[in-house]
Amino acid sequence: MANNTFYNEILTEHNIHPTHKHEIEGANFTLEGVNPSCGDDIILSLKVEDDVITDGAYVGDGCAVSQASADMMLDLVIGRTKEEALRLSDIFLRMIKGEITEEEHEELEEAGILQDVSHMPARVKCAVLGWHTMEEMLREGKTGITGTEGF
Amino acid sequence: MTELDLKIKDEFPVLKNRNIVYLDNAATSQKPKSVIDAVKRYYEYDNANPMRGLYELSIDATKDYEKARQTVADFIHAKKKEEIVFTRNATESLNLIAYSYGMHFLRNGDEIIISIMEHHSNLLPWQIVAKNTGAVVKYLECNEEGEIFPEQLEKMMTKRTRMVCLTQISNLFGRENDIKAFAEVAHRHGAVFVCDGAQSVPHIPVDVQDLDVDFLAFSGHKMYGPMGIGALYGKEELLEQMPPFLYGGEMIEYVTRCGATYAQVPHKFEAGTVNAGGAVGLAEAISFINSYGFDIITQREDELTKLAFTEMQSIPHVEIIGSKDYKEHHGIITFVVEGVHPHDVATIFDAHHVAVRAGHHCVQPLHTHLHKMSTTRMSLGFYNNEEDVTAFLEVLKGLRKEMGYGE
Numbered sequence A: 001m002a003n004n005t006f007y008n009e010i011l012t013e014h015n016i017h018p019t020h021k022h023e024i025e026g027a028n029f030t031l032e033g034v035n036p037s038c039g040d041d042i043i044l045s046l047k048v049e050d051d052v053i054t055d056g057a058y059v060g061d062g063c064a065v066s067q068a069s070a071d072m073m074l075d076l077v078i079g080r081t082k083e084e085a086l087r088l089s090d091i092f093l094r095m096i097k098g099e100i101t102e103e104e105h106e107e108l109e110e111a112g113i114l115q116d117v118s119h120m121p122a123r124v125k126c127a128v129l130g131w132h133t134m135e136e137m138l139r140e141g142k143t144g145i146t147g148t149e150g151f
Numbered sequence B: 001m002t003e004l005d006l007k008i009k010d011e012f013p014v015l016k017n018r019n020i021v022y023l024d025n026a027a028t029s030q031k032p033k034s035v036i037d038a039v040k041r042y043y044e045y046d047n048a049n050p051m052r053g054l055y056e057l058s059i060d061a062t063k064d065y066e067k068a069r070q071t072v073a074d075f076i077h078a079k080k081k082e083e084i085v086f087t088r089n090a091t092e093s094l095n096l097i098a099y100s101y102g103m104h105f106l107r108n109g110d111e112i113i114i115s116i117m118e119h120h121s122n123l124l125p126w127q128i129v130a131k132n133t134g135a136v137v138k139y140l141e142c143n144e145e146g147e148i149f150p151e152q153l154e155k156m157m158t159k160r161t162r163m164v165c166l167t168q169i170s171n172l173f174g175r176e177n178d179i180k181a182f183a184e185v186a187h188r189h190g191a192v193f194v195c196d197g198a199q200s201v202p203h204i205p206v207d208v209q210d211l212d213v214d215f216l217a218f219s220g221h222k223m224y225g226p227m228g229i230g231a232l233y234g235k236e237e238l239l240e241q242m243p244p245f246l247y248g249g250e251m252i253e254y255v256t257r258c259g260a261t262y263a264q265v266p267h268k269f270e271a272g273t274v275n276a277g278g279a280v281g282l283a284e285a286i287s288f289i290n291s292y293g294f295d296i297i298t299q300r301e302d303e304l305t306k307l308a309f310t311e312m313q314s315i316p317h318v319e320i321i322g323s324k325d326y327k328e329h330h331g332i333i334t335f336v337v338e339g340v341h342p343h344d345v346a347t348i349f350d351a352h353h354v355a356v357r358a359g360h361h362c363v364q365p366l367h368t369h370l371h372k373m374s375t376t377r378m379s380l381g382f383y384n385n386e387e388d389v390t391a392f393l394e395v396l397k398g399l400r401k402e403m404g405y406g407e
């Protein structure tokens, strides 16, 4: 059977062999994001030094979309400033609403493969879970396990 | 494909208009053209506010509505049509019992027994009754095969047990509970027995007098009828004791500045303008079922279940929830695919135009009991055919590969 779904190799690789799914030492932000209706659950940790995200990781359970999205997000934001990470997150969230330009799409690198989620209303929550959790951390300084719900 | 399949499928416009293999019948069934036409005919020829007008059109609307009530009564073998209350769906029917019977007749320390496999619609109303009256909810636990036993209930019954509320067919396991035996235990201990028939009434013959249930709740939309119409069966003597659930027009005898006397059953439970078009559609859905008969319906559903089930058992990494015997599934097969989240499973099925459902299926406590976060469910109707099952199996076989597992 031809693989004509949006589960392409990039997505499935990030799901089955994630780069950033582990614990890290010295994180100064840790926040849990949950989608109660579908059970996606991630705990995101970031190490931020002088406004630069020097390391990041996540642990959790959930669908391939939620897990791969968090993994691709970390690929993108590790090594960037907080401000840069928030700008990219804004682009990602707008992509899911179907409101970005071609140039913006390119900035998202691999995470751009989730663009099709804009046509899949049931999967939006999965795709944005990691990004939303990161935004809450960086913007509002939220930190903690159990509490935050994805939207 | 047999000639019968062709004929049945052709009666469902959606299945011709959309390129889809529809295997989510436990959520809602598709509607045959005869049902759609009956609703249309009602609005084109007979529509007026039933029970209110003194003119011919309203009288005709009333006749249609009451005839539909008789059809529903006959279908489940109620003694008389006054034992049928039209509601929006099974959920509303169950809430009606909870708010009217439960809230008024239960007291602090009384007990309500339900099973752990109950749909949230037959669970939350009882939790609310308990919270408001001080009653307690006790759970009958099922085993891995999805079984519960009357002997278990027998052991749980006490002098304080006032209500036992069980589903006839579980929407996750597809298994049928021996309602007649459970109702007998409940009655012997003086409790009222509520049966959730949402998944059974569309698929097996249900006879409320033979089962001897006090209440039966079901939805029209799962049995080829329109959305927005359902029914509550209640024994007349119980319905008569119960206070109204909603107050307003149509459910009164006399209203004065300081009070009212209420209409006879079932009207006292049908406040406001009723869904006559829906009732007509539901009656037509019953005619549709009767035109084939449950012998053909159950035979077709069993054949298709067997085909899907036996193949699924041999697919690596697929785990079927509940009984290992296809005969216990009544067209409902819930499963998990190792390493693939149910939402991804459903999305991949969708990409291949196969509709299945993923999630907790409104039975979250049951998922917790089974130590599963969520599952995927395929559910058949008798209008499905071998091709549908084959399409489903093809996707299922290739699913792990599509998710990047190398086999």
Ligand SMILES: Cc1ncc(COP(=O)(O)O)c(C=O)c1O
Pocket (backbone or CB within 6 Å): B026, B027, B089, B090, B091, B092, B119, B121, B122, B167, B169, B170, B171, B196, B198, B199, B219, B221, B362
């Ligand atoms: C066993 C069971 N009970 C109750 C319901 C509630 O039905 P409805 O949503 O039509 O009220 C359903 C269906 O979702 C069900 O499967």
